[in-house]
Amino acid sequence: MSARHTDIQGDVPSLGKIVTATLIALLAAVAILIAFVLPAEYGIDPLRTGQALGLTDLSNAGEQPVRPAAVSNAAAPAPAVTQEMAASINPVLVPSPTGDAPAMKGTFIAQPNRFQFDSREITLAPGEGMEIKYNMKKGAGLVYSWTTSATVPYEFHGEPDVKPAGKEGTDYYESYELNDNAGRNQGHGTFVAPSTGIHGWFWENKSATKVTLKLVSAGFFDWVSQNRNNKHTALKPMDAYALPGHPAIPDEVLR
Protein backbone atom coordinates (compact mmCIF):
# COMPACT_ATOMS: atom_id res chain seq x y z
CA MET A 1 0.00 0.00 0.00
CA SER A 2 2.64 2.44 1.07
CA ALA A 3 4.79 1.71 -1.95
CA ARG A 4 1.95 2.28 -4.41
CA HIS A 5 0.93 5.41 -2.53
CA THR A 6 4.42 6.86 -2.98
CA ASP A 7 4.67 5.60 -6.54
CA ILE A 8 1.63 7.51 -7.70
CA GLN A 9 2.58 10.66 -5.86
CA GLY A 10 6.01 10.79 -7.50
CA ASP A 11 9.06 11.70 -5.45
CA VAL A 12 8.65 12.20 -1.75
CA PRO A 13 9.21 15.93 -1.20
CA SER A 14 12.11 17.05 0.96
CA LEU A 15 11.68 17.72 4.66
CA GLY A 16 12.36 21.43 4.13
CA LYS A 17 9.72 21.68 1.44
CA ILE A 18 7.07 20.04 3.62
CA VAL A 19 7.87 22.20 6.64
CA THR A 20 7.89 25.40 4.52
CA ALA A 21 4.56 24.49 2.92
CA THR A 22 2.98 23.71 6.30
CA LEU A 23 4.16 27.04 7.72
CA ILE A 24 2.90 28.93 4.67
CA ALA A 25 -0.48 27.20 5.01
CA LEU A 26 -0.64 28.09 8.71
CA LEU A 27 0.39 31.73 8.20
CA ALA A 28 -2.01 32.19 5.29
CA ALA A 29 -4.84 30.73 7.34
CA VAL A 30 -4.09 33.00 10.32
CA ALA A 31 -3.85 36.06 8.05
CA ILE A 32 -7.18 35.30 6.32
CA LEU A 33 -8.78 34.50 9.66
CA ILE A 34 -7.75 37.80 11.25
CA ALA A 35 -8.21 40.01 8.20
CA PHE A 36 -11.48 38.65 6.81
CA VAL A 37 -13.21 35.83 8.69
CA LEU A 38 -13.20 37.17 12.26
CA PRO A 39 -14.54 40.63 11.24
CA ALA A 40 -17.24 39.10 9.03
CA GLU A 41 -18.33 36.31 11.37
CA TYR A 42 -17.85 37.68 14.87
CA GLY A 43 -17.28 41.41 14.43
CA ILE A 44 -13.73 41.05 15.83
CA ASP A 45 -11.63 43.46 13.81
CA PRO A 46 -8.10 44.00 15.22
CA LEU A 47 -6.62 45.26 11.92
CA ARG A 48 -9.67 47.39 10.97
CA THR A 49 -9.72 45.49 7.66
CA GLY A 50 -13.31 44.43 8.27
CA GLN A 51 -14.37 48.04 8.65
CA ALA A 52 -12.48 49.05 5.50
CA LEU A 53 -14.11 46.30 3.43
CA GLY A 54 -17.54 46.55 5.05
CA LEU A 55 -17.31 43.04 6.48
CA THR A 56 -18.30 44.04 10.00
CA ASP A 57 -21.69 45.11 8.65
CA LEU A 58 -22.09 41.51 7.52
CA SER A 59 -21.61 40.27 11.06
CA ASN A 60 -24.03 42.85 12.43
CA ALA A 61 -26.65 42.00 9.84
CA GLY A 62 -26.16 38.35 10.72
CA GLU A 63 -29.10 36.07 10.50
CA GLN A 64 -32.45 37.78 10.44
CA PRO A 65 -34.70 36.48 13.17
CA VAL A 66 -37.81 34.66 12.10
CA ARG A 67 -40.48 37.34 11.97
CA PRO A 68 -44.09 36.72 12.79
CA ALA A 69 -46.68 37.57 10.19
CA ALA A 70 -48.66 40.61 11.29
CA VAL A 71 -50.77 39.60 14.25
CA SER A 72 -54.41 40.09 13.42
CA ASN A 73 -55.81 43.26 14.89
CA ALA A 74 -58.90 41.28 15.86
CA ALA A 75 -56.84 39.86 18.72
CA ALA A 76 -56.31 43.31 20.15
CA PRO A 77 -58.84 45.19 22.22
CA ALA A 78 -60.01 48.36 20.53
CA PRO A 79 -57.79 51.31 21.40
CA ALA A 80 -59.33 53.36 24.19
CA VAL A 81 -57.94 56.69 23.08
CA THR A 82 -56.93 57.74 19.59
CA GLN A 83 -55.50 61.17 20.30
CA GLU A 84 -52.07 61.93 18.85
CA MET A 85 -49.39 61.79 21.52
CA ALA A 86 -45.79 62.93 21.68
CA ALA A 87 -43.33 60.21 20.80
CA SER A 88 -40.61 61.20 23.21
CA ILE A 89 -39.87 63.02 26.41
CA ASN A 90 -38.20 66.33 25.66
CA PRO A 91 -37.68 68.46 28.77
CA VAL A 92 -37.54 72.23 28.18
CA LEU A 93 -36.84 74.63 31.04
CA VAL A 94 -39.11 77.72 31.02
CA PRO A 95 -38.03 80.48 33.43
CA SER A 96 -40.79 82.11 35.40
CA PRO A 97 -41.33 85.82 34.53
CA THR A 98 -42.61 86.43 38.05
CA GLY A 99 -39.62 84.96 39.88
CA ASP A 100 -41.47 81.79 40.92
CA ALA A 101 -40.02 78.35 40.37
CA PRO A 102 -39.06 77.77 36.69
CA ALA A 103 -41.32 75.39 34.81
CA MET A 104 -39.92 72.22 33.21
CA LYS A 105 -42.13 71.30 30.25
CA GLY A 106 -42.20 67.97 28.41
CA THR A 107 -41.09 65.69 31.24
CA PHE A 108 -43.84 63.08 30.88
CA ILE A 109 -46.38 61.75 28.44
CA ALA A 110 -49.78 61.46 30.09
CA GLN A 111 -51.69 58.23 29.46
CA PRO A 112 -55.45 57.61 29.45
CA ASN A 113 -55.31 54.29 31.37
CA ARG A 114 -53.30 52.71 34.14
CA PHE A 115 -50.25 50.66 33.24
CA GLN A 116 -50.11 46.90 32.87
CA PHE A 117 -47.66 44.45 34.30
CA ASP A 118 -45.99 41.42 32.74
CA SER A 119 -43.70 38.88 34.40
CA ARG A 120 -42.63 35.58 32.88
CA GLU A 121 -39.97 32.91 33.03
CA ILE A 122 -39.22 31.05 29.82
CA THR A 123 -36.93 28.11 29.09
CA LEU A 124 -35.25 28.31 25.70
CA ALA A 125 -34.24 24.91 24.31
CA PRO A 126 -30.87 24.65 22.52
CA GLY A 127 -31.24 26.40 19.17
CA GLU A 128 -34.60 27.90 20.05
CA GLY A 129 -35.45 31.52 19.29
CA MET A 130 -38.56 33.36 20.41
CA GLU A 131 -40.13 36.81 20.68
CA ILE A 132 -42.05 38.72 23.32
CA LYS A 133 -43.45 42.06 22.19
CA TYR A 134 -45.88 44.55 23.71
CA ASN A 135 -48.68 46.26 21.86
CA MET A 136 -48.07 49.93 22.61
CA LYS A 137 -49.28 53.21 21.24
CA LYS A 138 -46.88 55.89 20.11
CA GLY A 139 -45.51 57.68 23.16
CA ALA A 140 -46.40 54.88 25.58
CA GLY A 141 -43.64 54.02 28.05
CA LEU A 142 -42.22 50.74 29.26
CA VAL A 143 -39.82 49.88 32.08
CA TYR A 144 -38.24 46.48 31.56
CA SER A 145 -35.66 44.05 32.86
CA TRP A 146 -34.67 40.74 31.35
CA THR A 147 -32.02 38.35 32.58
CA THR A 148 -30.84 35.05 31.12
CA SER A 149 -28.92 32.17 32.71
CA ALA A 150 -26.35 32.37 29.86
CA THR A 151 -25.37 34.93 27.24
CA VAL A 152 -27.80 35.06 24.31
CA PRO A 153 -27.83 37.07 21.07
CA TYR A 154 -30.93 39.28 20.85
CA GLU A 155 -32.62 42.08 19.00
CA PHE A 156 -34.85 44.79 20.48
CA HIS A 157 -37.15 45.93 17.72
CA GLY A 158 -40.61 47.14 16.82
CA GLU A 159 -43.19 46.61 14.11
CA PRO A 160 -45.28 49.72 13.44
CA ASP A 161 -48.93 49.05 12.66
CA VAL A 162 -48.67 51.57 9.81
CA LYS A 163 -45.77 50.60 7.56
CA PRO A 164 -43.93 53.16 5.46
CA ALA A 165 -45.05 53.63 1.86
CA GLY A 166 -44.06 50.67 -0.27
CA LYS A 167 -43.69 48.37 2.73
CA GLU A 168 -47.40 47.67 3.26
CA GLY A 169 -48.16 44.01 3.81
CA THR A 170 -44.52 43.12 4.49
CA ASP A 171 -42.95 42.03 7.77
CA TYR A 172 -41.19 45.41 8.00
CA TYR A 173 -39.65 46.14 11.38
CA GLU A 174 -37.38 48.73 12.96
CA SER A 175 -34.34 47.64 14.95
CA TYR A 176 -33.68 49.44 18.25
CA GLU A 177 -30.74 47.37 19.40
CA LEU A 178 -29.11 44.43 17.63
CA ASN A 179 -26.58 42.26 19.43
CA ASP A 180 -26.36 38.96 17.56
CA ASN A 181 -22.68 38.24 18.03
CA ALA A 182 -21.41 38.33 21.57
CA GLY A 183 -24.93 38.71 22.98
CA ARG A 184 -25.70 39.62 26.61
CA ASN A 185 -27.24 37.99 29.67
CA GLN A 186 -29.37 40.95 30.70
CA GLY A 187 -31.03 44.13 29.51
CA HIS A 188 -32.78 46.84 31.52
CA GLY A 189 -34.23 50.09 30.36
CA THR A 190 -36.88 52.71 29.89
CA PHE A 191 -38.50 52.69 26.48
CA VAL A 192 -40.88 55.11 24.80
CA ALA A 193 -42.60 53.66 21.74
CA PRO A 194 -41.69 55.67 18.60
CA SER A 195 -44.75 54.32 16.78
CA THR A 196 -48.01 52.52 17.45
CA GLY A 197 -47.38 48.82 17.01
CA ILE A 198 -45.70 45.90 18.77
CA HIS A 199 -42.31 46.43 20.43
CA GLY A 200 -40.05 43.89 22.10
CA TRP A 201 -37.28 41.34 21.78
CA PHE A 202 -36.13 38.36 19.79
CA TRP A 203 -33.82 36.12 21.81
CA GLU A 204 -32.02 33.09 20.46
CA ASN A 205 -30.33 30.32 22.44
CA LYS A 206 -27.41 29.33 20.20
CA SER A 207 -25.77 27.17 22.86
CA ALA A 208 -26.12 23.41 23.33
CA THR A 209 -27.78 23.73 26.72
CA LYS A 210 -31.07 25.10 28.03
CA VAL A 211 -31.23 28.80 28.87
CA THR A 212 -33.70 30.32 31.33
CA LEU A 213 -35.03 33.80 30.59
CA LYS A 214 -36.74 36.01 33.16
CA LEU A 215 -38.60 39.08 31.96
CA VAL A 216 -40.45 41.71 33.96
CA SER A 217 -42.10 44.75 32.39
CA ALA A 218 -44.43 47.46 33.47
CA GLY A 219 -45.88 49.81 30.93
CA PHE A 220 -48.73 51.05 28.83
CA PHE A 221 -49.54 48.09 26.66
CA ASP A 222 -52.81 46.33 25.89
CA TRP A 223 -51.60 42.82 25.20
CA VAL A 224 -48.45 40.74 24.88
CA SER A 225 -47.44 39.23 21.55
CA GLN A 226 -45.58 35.94 21.81
CA ASN A 227 -43.94 34.32 18.77
CA ARG A 228 -42.73 30.87 19.66
CA ASN A 229 -42.34 27.70 17.56
CA ASN A 230 -43.73 29.75 14.65
CA LYS A 231 -46.97 30.28 16.57
CA HIS A 232 -48.14 33.83 17.22
CA THR A 233 -50.13 34.18 20.38
CA ALA A 234 -51.68 37.26 21.97
CA LEU A 235 -51.30 36.95 25.74
CA LYS A 236 -53.16 38.84 28.44
CA PRO A 237 -51.04 41.06 30.68
CA MET A 238 -51.55 41.27 34.45
CA ASP A 239 -53.59 44.07 35.91
CA ALA A 240 -51.14 46.04 38.03
CA TYR A 241 -53.87 46.72 40.65
CA ALA A 242 -54.70 43.04 40.93
CA LEU A 243 -51.13 42.06 41.77
CA PRO A 244 -50.52 40.48 45.15
CA GLY A 245 -48.33 42.44 47.49
CA HIS A 246 -50.38 45.32 48.83
CA PRO A 247 -48.95 44.07 52.05
CA ALA A 248 -50.75 43.79 55.32
CA ILE A 249 -47.36 43.54 56.99
CA PRO A 250 -45.60 46.75 58.09
CA ASP A 251 -43.43 48.45 55.48
CA GLU A 252 -39.84 47.33 55.64
CA VAL A 253 -37.50 50.22 56.27
CA LEU A 254 -34.38 49.91 54.13
CA ARG A 255 -32.44 52.82 55.54
Next chain:
Amino acid sequence: MALTKRQLAAALTAIVLIALLLPAEALAHNVSKRDAAFVVANQGRAIGAFLYLGAKHMVTGYDHLLFLVGVIFFLYRVKDVVQYVSLFTIGHSATLLLGVLGGIHANSYVVDAIIGFSVVYKAFDNMNGFQRVCGFQPNTKIAVLTFGLFHGFGLATKLQEFSLSQNGLVTNIVSFNVGVEIGQILALTAVFIGLSYWRTRAGFLRHAFVTNTVLMAGGFLLVGYQLTGYVVMR
Protein backbone atom coordinates in the same frame (compact mmCIF):
# COMPACT_ATOMS: atom_id res chain seq x y z
CA MET B 1 14.60 27.09 -2.68
CA ALA B 2 11.90 24.75 -1.52
CA LEU B 3 9.08 26.19 -3.60
CA THR B 4 9.38 27.76 -7.03
CA LYS B 5 8.09 31.27 -7.63
CA ARG B 6 5.39 29.93 -9.89
CA GLN B 7 4.16 27.49 -7.27
CA LEU B 8 4.08 30.27 -4.69
CA ALA B 9 2.10 32.54 -7.01
CA ALA B 10 -0.39 29.77 -7.75
CA ALA B 11 -0.81 29.00 -4.05
CA LEU B 12 -1.32 32.64 -3.10
CA THR B 13 -3.89 33.15 -5.87
CA ALA B 14 -5.83 30.12 -4.68
CA ILE B 15 -5.68 31.27 -1.06
CA VAL B 16 -7.03 34.72 -1.96
CA LEU B 17 -9.87 33.06 -3.92
CA ILE B 18 -10.76 30.93 -0.91
CA ALA B 19 -10.67 34.02 1.30
CA LEU B 20 -13.10 35.83 -0.98
CA LEU B 21 -15.48 32.89 -0.94
CA LEU B 22 -15.33 32.07 2.74
CA PRO B 23 -17.24 34.84 4.55
CA ALA B 24 -20.34 34.43 2.42
CA GLU B 25 -19.91 30.69 2.19
CA ALA B 26 -19.52 30.29 5.93
CA LEU B 27 -23.10 31.39 6.48
CA ALA B 28 -24.32 28.71 4.13
CA HIS B 29 -22.83 25.95 6.22
CA ASN B 30 -25.37 25.69 8.99
CA VAL B 31 -28.72 24.27 8.08
CA SER B 32 -30.09 27.61 6.90
CA LYS B 33 -32.64 29.64 8.87
CA ARG B 34 -35.54 28.87 6.56
CA ASP B 35 -34.78 25.16 6.68
CA ALA B 36 -34.43 25.47 10.44
CA ALA B 37 -37.92 26.88 10.69
CA PHE B 38 -39.12 23.85 8.79
CA VAL B 39 -37.29 21.43 11.08
CA VAL B 40 -38.81 23.13 14.12
CA ALA B 41 -42.29 23.24 12.63
CA ASN B 42 -42.15 19.65 11.44
CA GLN B 43 -44.12 17.50 13.85
CA GLY B 44 -43.95 14.07 12.27
CA ARG B 45 -42.42 11.86 9.62
CA ALA B 46 -41.15 13.79 6.63
CA ILE B 47 -38.87 11.45 4.67
CA GLY B 48 -38.55 13.55 1.51
CA ALA B 49 -37.81 16.78 3.37
CA PHE B 50 -35.11 15.24 5.59
CA LEU B 51 -33.55 13.45 2.61
CA TYR B 52 -33.27 16.81 0.91
CA LEU B 53 -31.88 18.58 4.01
CA GLY B 54 -29.21 15.88 4.43
CA ALA B 55 -28.16 16.02 0.79
CA LYS B 56 -28.13 19.82 0.81
CA HIS B 57 -26.02 19.93 3.95
CA MET B 58 -23.44 17.63 2.38
CA VAL B 59 -23.29 19.37 -1.00
CA THR B 60 -22.95 22.83 0.63
CA GLY B 61 -20.87 21.66 3.62
CA TYR B 62 -17.41 22.72 2.53
CA ASP B 63 -15.65 21.17 5.55
CA HIS B 64 -16.82 17.65 4.70
CA LEU B 65 -16.06 18.29 1.03
CA LEU B 66 -12.51 19.57 1.68
CA PHE B 67 -11.77 16.44 3.72
CA LEU B 68 -13.14 14.15 1.00
CA VAL B 69 -11.12 15.94 -1.68
CA GLY B 70 -8.06 15.22 0.47
CA VAL B 71 -9.03 11.58 0.90
CA ILE B 72 -9.55 10.79 -2.77
CA PHE B 73 -6.79 13.08 -4.06
CA PHE B 74 -4.39 10.22 -4.75
CA LEU B 75 -6.98 7.47 -5.25
CA TYR B 76 -6.93 6.56 -8.92
CA ARG B 77 -9.18 3.52 -8.97
CA VAL B 78 -12.93 3.63 -8.38
CA LYS B 79 -12.56 0.53 -6.20
CA ASP B 80 -10.25 2.42 -3.79
CA VAL B 81 -12.55 5.45 -3.73
CA VAL B 82 -15.52 3.24 -2.83
CA GLN B 83 -13.48 1.53 -0.09
CA TYR B 84 -12.33 4.74 1.60
CA VAL B 85 -15.63 6.55 1.23
CA SER B 86 -17.43 3.51 2.70
CA LEU B 87 -15.21 3.71 5.77
CA PHE B 88 -15.98 7.42 6.07
CA THR B 89 -19.70 6.71 5.71
CA ILE B 90 -19.66 3.96 8.36
CA GLY B 91 -17.91 6.36 10.73
CA HIS B 92 -20.19 9.35 10.32
CA SER B 93 -23.42 7.34 10.14
CA ALA B 94 -22.58 5.65 13.46
CA THR B 95 -22.02 8.90 15.34
CA LEU B 96 -24.89 10.77 13.63
CA LEU B 97 -27.37 8.12 14.79
CA LEU B 98 -25.70 7.67 18.17
CA GLY B 99 -25.49 11.42 18.76
CA VAL B 100 -29.10 12.30 17.92
CA LEU B 101 -30.86 9.15 19.16
CA GLY B 102 -28.65 8.81 22.24
CA GLY B 103 -29.02 12.51 23.01
CA ILE B 104 -25.26 13.09 23.11
CA HIS B 105 -24.70 16.84 22.84
CA ALA B 106 -21.19 17.52 21.58
CA ASN B 107 -20.07 21.15 21.42
CA SER B 108 -20.49 22.05 17.75
CA TYR B 109 -17.52 24.45 17.75
CA VAL B 110 -15.16 21.82 19.15
CA VAL B 111 -16.44 19.17 16.73
CA ASP B 112 -16.18 21.55 13.76
CA ALA B 113 -12.63 22.48 14.82
CA ILE B 114 -11.70 18.77 14.81
CA ILE B 115 -13.30 18.46 11.37
CA GLY B 116 -11.09 21.36 10.25
CA PHE B 117 -8.11 19.54 11.73
CA SER B 118 -9.04 16.41 9.74
CA VAL B 119 -8.52 18.49 6.58
CA VAL B 120 -5.09 19.62 7.81
CA TYR B 121 -4.19 16.02 8.70
CA LYS B 122 -5.19 14.62 5.31
CA ALA B 123 -3.40 17.40 3.39
CA PHE B 124 -0.23 16.77 5.42
CA ASP B 125 -0.62 13.05 4.72
CA ASN B 126 -0.95 13.77 0.99
CA MET B 127 2.30 15.77 1.10
CA ASN B 128 3.95 12.61 2.43
CA GLY B 129 4.52 14.58 5.60
CA PHE B 130 4.22 11.59 7.92
CA GLN B 131 6.78 9.56 6.01
CA ARG B 132 9.24 12.41 5.75
CA VAL B 133 8.77 14.22 9.05
CA CYS B 134 7.72 11.41 11.40
CA GLY B 135 9.39 8.52 9.62
CA PHE B 136 6.30 6.33 9.48
CA GLN B 137 2.95 6.18 7.68
CA PRO B 138 -0.11 5.98 9.99
CA ASN B 139 -2.80 3.66 8.66
CA THR B 140 -4.82 5.78 6.22
CA LYS B 141 -7.95 3.62 6.47
CA ILE B 142 -8.11 3.88 10.27
CA ALA B 143 -7.61 7.65 9.98
CA VAL B 144 -10.54 8.01 7.56
CA LEU B 145 -12.78 5.89 9.80
CA THR B 146 -11.80 7.86 12.92
CA PHE B 147 -12.34 11.26 11.32
CA GLY B 148 -15.61 9.90 9.92
CA LEU B 149 -16.75 9.44 13.52
CA PHE B 150 -16.06 13.14 14.24
CA HIS B 151 -17.77 14.30 11.05
CA GLY B 152 -20.85 12.35 12.19
CA PHE B 153 -20.90 14.18 15.52
CA GLY B 154 -20.72 17.39 13.49
CA LEU B 155 -23.78 16.33 11.49
CA ALA B 156 -25.54 15.39 14.72
CA THR B 157 -24.94 18.79 16.36
CA LYS B 158 -26.41 20.50 13.28
CA LEU B 159 -29.64 18.55 13.69
CA GLN B 160 -29.67 18.94 17.47
CA GLU B 161 -29.66 22.72 17.13
CA PHE B 162 -33.38 22.35 16.59
CA SER B 163 -35.97 20.92 18.88
CA LEU B 164 -36.81 17.81 16.90
CA SER B 165 -40.18 16.22 17.42
CA GLN B 166 -40.02 12.76 19.03
CA ASN B 167 -42.80 11.81 16.63
CA GLY B 168 -41.14 10.04 13.68
CA LEU B 169 -37.67 10.92 14.99
CA VAL B 170 -35.92 7.69 13.92
CA THR B 171 -37.43 7.81 10.43
CA ASN B 172 -36.40 11.45 10.05
CA ILE B 173 -32.83 10.94 11.28
CA VAL B 174 -32.35 7.93 9.01
CA SER B 175 -33.79 9.97 6.12
CA PHE B 176 -31.34 12.78 6.92
CA ASN B 177 -28.49 10.26 6.99
CA VAL B 178 -29.51 8.71 3.66
CA GLY B 179 -29.75 12.25 2.25
CA VAL B 180 -26.21 12.91 3.47
CA GLU B 181 -24.99 9.83 1.57
CA ILE B 182 -26.82 10.89 -1.60
CA GLY B 183 -25.29 14.36 -1.35
CA GLN B 184 -21.89 12.83 -0.71
CA ILE B 185 -22.12 10.61 -3.79
CA LEU B 186 -23.20 13.56 -5.93
CA ALA B 187 -20.37 15.78 -4.68
CA LEU B 188 -17.76 13.02 -4.84
CA THR B 189 -18.70 12.10 -8.40
CA ALA B 190 -18.13 15.68 -9.47
CA VAL B 191 -14.81 15.89 -7.59
CA PHE B 192 -13.63 12.51 -8.88
CA ILE B 193 -14.43 13.40 -12.49
CA GLY B 194 -12.58 16.69 -12.08
CA LEU B 195 -9.56 15.03 -10.47
CA SER B 196 -9.47 12.23 -13.07
CA TYR B 197 -9.42 14.77 -15.85
CA TRP B 198 -6.73 16.82 -14.10
CA ARG B 199 -4.56 13.70 -13.66
CA THR B 200 -4.42 13.21 -17.42
CA ARG B 201 -2.75 16.61 -17.70
CA ALA B 202 0.99 16.99 -17.36
CA GLY B 203 0.75 19.54 -14.55
CA PHE B 204 -1.01 17.30 -12.02
CA LEU B 205 1.95 16.02 -10.02
CA ARG B 206 3.65 19.39 -10.20
CA HIS B 207 0.61 21.18 -8.77
CA ALA B 208 -0.48 18.40 -6.41
CA PHE B 209 1.84 19.59 -3.65
CA VAL B 210 0.65 23.21 -3.92
CA THR B 211 -2.98 22.11 -4.01
CA ASN B 212 -2.53 20.17 -0.79
CA THR B 213 -0.84 23.22 0.76
CA VAL B 214 -3.95 25.24 -0.10
CA LEU B 215 -6.15 22.45 1.27
CA MET B 216 -4.14 22.57 4.49
CA ALA B 217 -4.55 26.35 4.73
CA GLY B 218 -8.31 25.85 4.36
CA GLY B 219 -8.19 23.32 7.20
CA PHE B 220 -6.22 25.64 9.46
CA LEU B 221 -8.69 28.42 8.66
CA LEU B 222 -11.64 26.24 9.70
CA VAL B 223 -9.87 25.33 12.96
CA GLY B 224 -9.24 29.02 13.76
CA TYR B 225 -12.77 30.02 12.78
CA GLN B 226 -14.38 27.39 15.00
CA LEU B 227 -12.06 27.80 17.98
CA THR B 228 -12.71 31.56 17.95
CA GLY B 229 -16.43 30.78 17.88
CA TYR B 230 -15.95 28.47 20.86
CA VAL B 231 -14.34 31.29 22.87
CA VAL B 232 -16.60 34.14 21.69
CA MET B 233 -20.00 32.43 21.69
CA ARG B 234 -19.64 30.55 24.98
